[in-house]
Amino acid sequence: MYTLFYYPRNASLAPHFVLEALQVPYQLELVDRKKNVQRSAQYLRLNPTGRIPTLVDDEFVLFESAAICLYLCEKHPEGNLIPSESQHRAEFYQWLMYLTTTVQAELMIYFYPERHTQSALMYDDIIRTQQSRVQDMLTLLDRHLADKTYMVGEQFTVCDCYLFMLCIWADELAKPPLQFEHLGRYLAGISRHPAIEAVCKKEGTELGMYR
Structure with missing residues (x-):
């Protein structure tokens, strides 16, 4: 186990x-x-x-x-949480790397500005900068999801698990993920996946905002 x-x-x-x-x-x-x-x-x-x-x-x-x-x-x-077809698998790794090394990394700077400067006077400036940077990333994801149910291909994958996690974290941004047209629709759909529902119930994360 x-x-x-x-x-x-x-x-x-x-x-x-x-x-x-x-x-x-x-x-x-x-x-x-x-x-x-x-x-x-x-x-x-x-x-x-x-x-x-x-x-x-x-x-x-x-x-x-x-x-x-x-x-x-x-x-x-x-x-079947990783695509088997070679090009879909390559796209899967592309998006997973983007989510982990770019979106997640930028969110960490937003949440912990004190780790990136020795001056408390810079905290607000870092937070504002990161808000803007993350908004650009969410805009890119929103465009990608314009005609999609899932991040990659026609199946639920690790990328969907990862993006849903990051969007939960980002719900306090000035423009949270749910306010993006396609990303918001996507999140509403993913929130109904049995695994997402079960885990959020166990961890006490409310999904009502996605419905």
């Missing part, structure tokens, strides 16, 4: 979606960020980065959200 070390609405959300979508046995282990458990000696032995999530599969330990998602999908190809 897999063990996912998680915290609600954290970067563990995408792997949690994947575990649920694959319908494999797993258990959750809360890493209480309010108590800085992610910095405890016990947790750091599992994950030396001190970040969430971590996946334990018997004696094998893995961190980084995207790596966990891909590992799970490769172990359970019957789940």
Whole structure:
């Protein structure tokens, strides 16, 4: 059985979606960020980065959200969360890399401006800049989804799990994802996926705004 070390609405959300979508046995282990458990000696032995999530599969330990998602999908190809056709698979990796290395990275700067300057006077400026940068990325995603139900091809994939997680994080932006025409429609549809519904119920994330 897999063990996912998680915290609600954290970067563990995408792997949690994947575990649920694959319908494999797993258990959750809360890493209480309010108590800085992610910095405890016990947790750091599992994950030396001190970040969430971590996946334990018997004696094998893995961190980084995207790596966990891909590992799970490769172990359970019957789940069809990675496209099999070569060009769709290439597009899948393209969008997953964009979501992880660009959108997620820019959101982290928005949420933690203090990590990117030594002057508190710069916090508001960083936040405003990141709002604008993330809006541009959401606009790009909105255009991509203009005629699509899913991020890649005609199937639910890890990219949909990842994008839904990031859009939950971004719901506090001046123009949140739901205010984009195509992205908003897409999120409404994805919110009805059984895995999304089940995980959000477990983690206490309200989906009413997407309906």
